[in-house]
Amino acid sequence: MSAAWLQAFAMVFDPYNIVVMLGASLFGLFVGAVPGLTATMATALLVPVTFFMPPIPAIAAMVTATAMAIFSGDIPGCLLRMPGTPASAAYTDEAYAMTRKGLAEIALGAGLVFSAVGGLFGTAVLMVAAPTLAEFALHFSSFEYFWLVLMGLTCAVFISSDSPLKGLVTLFLGLLLACVGLSNPAAFARFTFGNTELLGGIGLIPTMIGMFAVSEIIRFVVDTQPKALVVEAQIGNVFKGMWALTLKYPLQILRGSVLGTIVGALPGAGADIAAWMSYAMSKRLSKEPEKFGTGHVEGIVESGSANNSALAGAWIPALVFGIPGDSITAIVIGVLYMKNMNPGPTLFTTNPQNIYAVYLLFIIANIIMLPLGWMCIKVAKRILKVPREVLMPVILLFCLVGAFAINNTAFDIGIMLVAGVVAYLLECNGFPIAPLILGVVLGGMLEENLVSSLIKSDGNLLAFFGRPIAATLGAITFAIWLWPLIRRVVPGFVHRSWRRKDTSRPEPELLSGRQDTHLP
Amino acid sequence: MKFNDAVWGAVLLVFAAALFVHVQGFPAMPGQKVGPGALPGALAVGLGVCGALLLLRGWRQRSTDNAPPWVELPDWFGGRAQLLGFAVLVAVNLLYLLAVQRLGFVLTGIVYLAALMWVLQVKLLRALAIAVVMTLLIHYCFYKLLKVPLPWGVLQSIAW
Numbered sequence: 001m002s003a004a005w006l007q008a009f010a011m012v013f014d015p016y017n018i019v020v021m022l023g024a025s026l027f028g029l030f031v032g033a034v035p036g037l038t039a040t041m042a043t044a045l046l047v048p049v050t051f052f053m054p055p056i057p058a059i060a061a062m063v064t065a066t067a068m069a070i071f072s073g074d075i076p077g078c079l080l081r082m083p084g085t086p087a088s089a090a091y092t093d094e095a096y097a098m099t100r101k102g103l104a105e106i107a108l109g110a111g112l113v114f115s116a117v118g119g120l121f122g123t124a125v126l127m128v129a130a131p132t133l134a135e136f137a138l139h140f141s142s143f144e145y146f147w148l149v150l151m152g153l154t155c156a157v158f159i160s161s162d163s164p165l166k167g168l169v170t171l172f173l174g175l176l177l178a179c180v181g182l183s184n185p186a187a188f189a190r191f192t193f194g195n196t197e198l199l200g201g202i203g204l205i206p207t208m209i210g211m212f213a214v215s216e217i218i219r220f221v222v223d224t225q226p227k228a229l230v231v232e233a234q235i236g237n238v239f240k241g242m243w244a245l246t247l248k249y250p251l252q253i254l255r256g257s258v259l260g261t262i263v264g265a266l267p268g269a270g271a272d273i274a275a276w277m278s279y280a281m282s283k284r285l286s287k288e289p290e291k292f293g294t295g296h297v298e299g300i301v302e303s304g305s306a307n308n309s310a311l312a313g314a315w316i317p318a319l320v321f322g323i324p325g326d327s328i329t330a331i332v333i334g335v336l337y338m339k340n341m342n343p344g345p346t347l348f349t350t351n352p353q354n355i356y357a358v359y360l361l362f363i364i365a366n367i368i369m370l371p372l373g374w375m376c377i378k379v380a381k382r383i384l385k386v387p388r389e390v391l392m393p394v395i396l397l398f399c400l401v402g403a404f405a406i407n408n409t410a411f412d413i414g415i416m417l418v419a420g421v422v423a424y425l426l427e428c429n430g431f432p433i434a435p436l437i438l439g440v441v442l443g444g445m446l447e448e449n450l451v452s453s454l455i456k457s458d459g460n461l462l463a464f465f466g467r468p469i470a471a472t473l474g475a476i477t478f479a480i481w482l483w484p485l486i487r488r489v490v491p492g493f494v495h496r497s498w499r500r501k502d503t504s505r506p507e508p509e510l511l512s513g514r515q516d517t518h519l520p
Numbered sequence: 521m522k523f524n525d526a527v528w529g530a531v532l533l534v535f536a537a538a539l540f541v542h543v544q545g546f547p548a549m550p551g552q553k554v555g556p557g558a559l560p561g562a563l564a565v566g567l568g569v570c571g572a573l574l575l576l577r578g579w580r581q582r583s584t585d586n587a588p589p590w591v592e593l594p595d596w597f598g599g600r601a602q603l604l605g606f607a608v609l610v611a612v613n614l615l616y617l618l619a620v621q622r623l624g625f626v627l628t629g630i631v632y633l634a635a636l637m638w639v640l641q642v643k644l645l646r647a648l649a650i651a652v653v654m655t656l657l658i659h660y661c662f663y664k665l666l667k668v669p670l671p672w673g674v675l676q677s678i679a680w
Contacts, residue, residue: 052666165577169532169570172563176539179560186549188556191542221605221640222594393636394654397629400616401658405668410617417613428522428594447559459553 008356011056012364020053021361024061025068025368029376032069033383034391035082035228036220039069039271040212043331045395047205048402055339056357062335063358064365066328067119070271070307071373074111074300075380078104080228087271087307090279090299097295099233109238110245110297111304112373114253117246118305119366121257122264122312127359129265133320134348142456143464145321146449147473149442152323153435154480156268160434164484167435170426174439175446177202183444185451197411204334206403206416207440211433212327214420217396220388230384238377245301252282252302260306264313268434270326271307278306312362319343319355323442330437522592526578532571540564601641608639624673625663629655 011017024046031042042065050058073084077092078099088095088111098107140148153175157167180191181201192198246253256278263274282302283292292299314325315332322343324330336343341354348355376383403416423433457463465471543564546557581588612632620628633651638644662668672679 048662049666165570165573169528169567169574172567172570176560176563176567179563184556184559185554186547186556188547190546190556190560218606218609221609222602224599224602387642389640389642390637390650393633393640394650394658396636397633397655398658400613401625401662401668401670404670405662405666408669410620413617417617425521429528443559450559451554454554455552 004353005356007353008360011353011357012060012360014056017057017060020057021060021064021364021368024064025365025372028065028068029072029372030383031065032072032084033075033376033380034386034388035076035080035084036216036388036392037395038085038212038216039066039073039087040327040331041216042066042069043328044205044209044212045398045402047209047331047335048405050335051338051406055336055341055354056361058335058339059332059358060361062328062332063361064368066311067115067308067362067365067369068372068376070311071112071115071369072376074115074304075108075377076384078107078111079231079233079380080384082228085272087275087310089272090275090303094279094293094295094299096231097293098297098300099231099295101295102233103295103297104231104233105235105238106241106245106297107300108235108377109240109242110300112238112370112377113242113246114256114301114305115308115373116366116369117253118257118260118307118309119312119369120363121254121305122261122309123359123362123366125261125309126312126316126362130316130320130355131348133316134345137320137345138349140345140469141467142449142453143467143470144473146446146453146464147470147477148321149323149446149449151473151477151480152267152317152321153438153442153446154477155266156435156438158480158483159263159266159269159273160432163430166429166431170431170433171435171439174436175443177207177436177440178443179447184447197409202440203403203406203412203415204440205331205406206412207419208327208331208334208437209399209403210416210419211423211437212331213395213399214416215423215427217392217399218420218424220392230381235377235380238374245297249298249301252298253305255281255285256302256304256306257309260309261313263306264310265316265325267317267323267325268438269310270314270328270434271310274310275303275307279303308366315358315362319347319358320345322445324438327434327437330441333441521594522588524578524588524590524592525574525581527590529571529573529575529578532567532574536564536568536571539567605639608635612636620673621671622673624675625670626655626659626675627673629658 027046028039028042031037031045032039043062046061046065050061053061069085070087073086073088074091074095076082076084077088078095081092081096083089083092095107095111098104137144153171157171158164160167176191178201180198182189182199183201184190189199259278259281260271260274263269263277264271279299279302282299283289286292286298288296288298310326311328314329317323317325318329318333320343322333324333333343341347341351399416400413403412404410406412426436427433453464457466465474540561543557543561546555546560548555548557612635616628616632630648630651633654634644634647637647637650642650659670663670
C-alpha cells in the first residue's frame with residue numbers, strides 16, 4: 001500500500017512530469033480563456049502530443065489542462081459576456097452583470113477560488129468512491145457489465161439532450177460506427193466495403209479531434225456575430241473577500257460540489273450540465289432569488305464549484321468501469337487504452353500506483369490553479385485580444401498533423417474532417433454529440449458483453465436478471481427508459497425544472513458543447 | 521444547414537432499411553445463436569423506429585401555423601465573407617489531402633494557413649509571414665521532436 005503511494009509520489013514529482021504539468025496548465029488556461037476553444041477541445045489537441053509520452057505525464061497533461069480550462073472559461077464570461085467554455089455559460093450573464101457593477105474582481109476571484117474548492121471536493125469523492133466501487137466491480141461478470149454499459153448509454157441519451165429521440169439517434173449512429181472493422185466476436189469484416197484501412201475500425205482519436213476541434217473551427221469560419229468588446233474593468237486583488245464568501249455560503253459550496261460530482265459521474269453529462277443544474281438549484285433554494293441575474297455572486301460560487309467538481313467525478317466511472325463520465329474522459333479512455341492502462345477494476349489491484357498518481361495529479365492541479373489562475377487573470381486582457389483569425393487556422397493545421405501522427409496514415413485525416421463536418425451538421429439540427437461519442441467508445445464493450453452473456457446463458461434472456469446485481473442494474477436501466485412514459489402518464493410527477501424554468505438559458509445546443517456567441 | 525425533422529426521419533428510415541438488408545448477409549457464428557449481425561441488426565431496427573418517429577413529429581409540425589420549412593439555410597448563407605470562408609475551408613482541406621504527398625508538408629502547410637487566414641481577413645503579407653513561421657514550427661515539433669514522418673514532397677532534395 002505505502003510502497004505504491006511512494007511510487008506514485010515519485011512518478012508525479014518527477015521533474016519531467018512537473019514540466020509537463022506546468023506547460024499543460026498554461027495551455028489549458030489559454031484555451032479556456034479564448035472563446036470558441038473548449039476544455040474538450042484542449043484534451044483532443046493534447047492527444048497527439050501525449051501519444052509520445054509515458055502514461056503518467058500523459059494523464060497529468062490532460063487532468064491539469066482541463067481543470068485550468070474550466071476555470072479560465074469564466075474570464076471571458078466576466079469581461080466579454082462570452083463564455084470561454086460551455087461550462088461557464090450558465091453564469092456568464094451574472095458574471096458580466098457583476099463586472100458592470102464594478103465587481104469584476106469578486107466574480108473572477110469566486111470563479112477561481114471555488115473552482116479549486118470544487119475540484120478538490122470532487123477529487124476527495126473520487127479517492128473514496130473509486131476504490132470502493134472497484135472492489136465491488138471485481139465480482140462483476142459479463143451480465144453486470146452489459147447492464148452497466150447499457151445504463152451509461154441510457155443516461156447519456158436522457159441527460160445530454162432536450163430531445164431524447166435525437167439523442168437516441170446519435171447513440172445508435174455511434175454504436176454503428178464502433179461496429180466497423182474486424183473487432184467483433186466473430187472477427188468478421190463489417191462495413192469495410194473492401195477498404196483495408198477500415199479493417200482496424202474507425203479511429204477513436206481522429207473522430208474525437210474532428211468532432212470537438214474541427215467542428216468548432218467550421219463554426220468560427222461561418223460565424224456572423226460581430227466581435228465583442230473587452231470591458232475596461234479594474235481588477236485588483238482577486239483573493240480579497242473570498243474567505244468572507246466562504247463563511248457566507250458554505251452550504252452553497254457544498255451543494256454545488258456534491259451535485260457537480262454526481263452529474264460528472266453520470267455518463268454523458270459533464271461540467272457544462274453540472275453548472276446549469278447547480279445555477280438553477282442555487283437560484284431556487286436561495287434566500288434572495290430576486291438578486292439572481294443582477295450581478296449576485298451566490299450562483300457563481302455554487303455553479304463555479306460544480307463545474308470543476310464534475311471533472312473529477314467523471315473519472316470515477318471512467319477508471320472503474322471504462323465508462324466515460326463526460327466527453328473529456330471519453331478521450332482519456334482512448335488514451336489509456338493506447339498506453340496499455342486499460343481502465344477497469346483490475347487497474348486498482350494490479351497497478352494501484354497509477355491510480356494513486358491520478359489522485360495526486362488532481363490534487364496538485366487544483367492547488368496550482370490558484371497562483372496560475374491569478375496570473376492568468378492579470379494578463380487576461382491580452383489573452384482576450386489574441387487574433388482568433390490567426391489562431392483558428394493554426395489549430396486546424398495542428399489537428400491535421402495530429403490526426404496523421406497517431407497511425408501515420410492520411411486516412412485518419414479524412415476521418416477527422418468528415419467527423420468535424422458531421423458534428424457541425426448534427427449540432428445545427430439539435431442532435432447532441434455526447435451520446436454519439438459514448439456509443440463509439442462503448443460499442444465494442446457492449447457487444448462483447450452482450451454476446452458472451454448470450455453464449456453463456458445459451459440465449460436465455462432471463463439469465464440477464466439471474467444475478468442480484470445484474471437484476472438491479474437491469475431494473476434501473478428499464479426504469480430510466482420508462483421515465484418519459486411515467487412522466488406523461490402522471491402529469492406533474494416530475495419536471496426537469498433546471499431546463500424549463502430557467503428562461504435565461506439560451507439555445508439547447510449550448511449543452512452539447514457548442515461554443516456560443518449569443519450577444520444581444 | 522437545418523433540415524426539418526421529417527427530412528431527417530425519412531433519410532434515417534431509408535438508411536436503416538439499407539442497413540438491415542446489408543446485415544442479413546453477415547455470416548452466423550457456427551453453433552451460436554448470435555453472430556456479427558446481431559448488434560448492427562438491432563441498431564438498424566432502432567434507427568428505423570427513431571426515423572419513423574422523427575418523420576411523424578416533423579409531419580405533425582407541418583400542419584401547425586409556424587411550421588419550420590423543409591430546409592432552412594444557415595444564417596451565414598447570405599453573408600459573402602462567410603460563404604467565401606466556407607468555400608476556402610473546404611478547398612484547402614481538399615488540397616491538403618490531395619497534394620501533401622506530392623508537394624510536401626511544408627509547402628502545403630504554408631498555402632493552407634495563408635489561404636485560411638487571408639479569407640478570415642488577415643492582410644495577405646502578414647498572413648504569409650505567419651503561415652511560414654507556424655508551418656515551420658509545427659513541422660519542427662512533429663517531424664523533429666515527435667518523429668512523425670511528414671512527407672517532404674518536392675523539397676525532398678533539400679530535406680533538413
